[in-house]
Amino acid sequence: MVCNLNKRVGFIQGRLSPLVSGQIQAFPKDYWCEEFSLAEGQGICLMEWTLDHDALHENPLLTTDGRTEIQRLSDIHQVSIPSLTGDCFMQFPFWKAPKAQRESLEHDFLAVIDACSIVGIEFVVVPLVDNGSLEAAKEENVLVEFMERHAEVFRARKVSILFESDFVPSELKRLIETFPAGVFGINYDTGNSASLGYQFQDEIEAYGDRILNVHLKDRLLGGTTVPLGTGNAKLPETISALERQGYQGNYILQTARVLDNDHVGAIHRYCEMAKDWIGQARWN
Numbered sequence: 001m002v003c004n005l006n007k008r009v010g011f012i013q014g015r016l017s018p019l020v021s022g023q024i025q026a027f028p029k030d031y032w033c034e035e036f037s038l039a040e041g042q043g044i045c046l047m048e049w050t051l052d053h054d055a056l057h058e059n060p061l062l063t064t065d066g067r068t069e070i071q072r073l074s075d076i077h078q079v080s081i082p083s084l085t086g087d088c089f090m091q092f093p094f095w096k097a098p099k100a101q102r103e104s105l106e107h108d109f110l111a112v113i114d115a116c117s118i119v120g121i122e123f124v125v126v127p128l129v130d131n132g133s134l135e136a137a138k139e140e141n142v143l144v145e146f147m148e149r150h151a152e153v154f155r156a157r158k159v160s161i162l163f164e165s166d167f168v169p170s171e172l173k174r175l176i177e178t179f180p181a182g183v184f185g186i187n188y189d190t191g192n193s194a195s196l197g198y199q200f201q202d203e204i205e206a207y208g209d210r211i212l213n214v215h216l217k218d219r220l221l222g223g224t225t226v227p228l229g230t231g232n233a234k235l236p237e238t239i240s241a242l243e244r245q246g247y248q249g250n251y252i253l254q255t256a257r258v259l260d261n262d263h264v265g266a267i268h269r270y271c272e273m274a275k276d277w278i279g280q281a282r283w284n
Contacts (some may be wrong), residue, residue, distance in 0.1 A: 009274045010046025011039070011213075011253045011267050012085060023170055023255050025087065026226065027052050027059060033073060040175040042078040042268050047081050048244025048252045049121065053088040058109060061115045082250060083123035083162075083213050084116055085187075090132035095277040106146060110153070117157035123213050125187040128165040144178055156184050162187040162213055166196060169206035176210050186210045188242075189254070191225055194233035200241055215254040215276055225256045228270050236277045243281040251278065 014020065016038045017031035027050050028035065039047060051059055060066025061084075062223075074080060094105035116124055134140045147161060154161055161179075164187040165172050176186055188211045193203060204211075218231035228235065239251070251274050258266040 007043070007045050007275070008278065009216075009251050009253065010044060010048060010082075010247070011271075012048045013050045013254060015255065015257075015267050018261065018263065019257060025050065025254070028094070029055075032060065033069070035081050036073040036077040038264055042180065042264065042271065044267070044271060045079055046250055046252070047079050048125075049081050049084040049166060051084060051086055051088045051112065052230075053091040053108075056088055056149040056193070057111075061119065062111065067119050081121055083125060083252065084112070084121050085125040085127070085254075086112065086217075087127065088112070090127040090130060093132045093139075094146070095134070095139045096132075109146075110150065111154075113150075113154060113157055116159050122158065123160050123162050123185075123187070125162045125164055125213065125215075127130050128163055128167070129189075129192060130249045133166055140175070147179060147184065151180065151183050160185055160212060164192070164215070166187055166192065169202045170199060172203075173206040176207055181210065184210075185212035187213045187215060189217060190233045190235060190238055191215070191219035191231065191254070192240050195219040195222060195224075197221055200234060200238040204245050206240050208242070208247070211242070211245075211247055213249055214242065214247070214251045216251045216270075217254045218256070227256050228273055236280065239259065239277045240281040242270050243278070 012025065013032065013035060014025060014028040016035045017028040020026035020028060029260065035140060049061060060070055089109065092105055094102050094109060097105055113124065128134050134143065160183055162185045163176065167175060176184065186207055193200065217225055218228045218233045218235065219225050221232045253267060253270050253274065255270050
């Protein structure tokens, strides 16, 4: 199925499958192959891979045979994987780890970058939120030093590092300006910003030109993820502002899970909503 300009909308891996151990987001180890055909059936051409720290090196992305199968399924079903969300980095952030454990976690990070390069994943999202939140200057220093030390490796691998952060707009602007554009950017999460009470106008003004990927999500102010259009994220207005800024990247559905287990139907509805909002923004 041929993708057109409106199909800049994808989903985070696992959203088409049953929950894993009740978690809203986790690698769907029993269903990951099936999700390619399910996505194709919905006319969805983009999938964002997800990695957990648990059994990290058993994930298909981290094995030779697994990468071969990923590429085969991607080709057959015409579902590309432009980005990866590294929940593993948030679950065990090297920038918070004691020095004795840090080297192993940094090695894991570089192994993920190498694997992404092999299968053509361009963006790796590093969540600086929740357990990965930067809470001290020392943590930020460790993160910055590592990223600067390996910037040329990332460039050579043609992989960009995208930070998703809970920093206020001015602080995230300061952080991202530490790094060269292109190799480093921002993953903008609409739901997290709504939950934190940030205004999309302030965020886009501060660092809009560094946003390279968007997670579409809705959350309540100070609360949890809810179905698109029912929370405090002003999604049509946010998308319109992003498009006016010149954003040409993808919108990845990181949406609320449903209780009726119709996960495919939910993603279909959310995808149509997102495409409508993008279409309206492009016409306005």
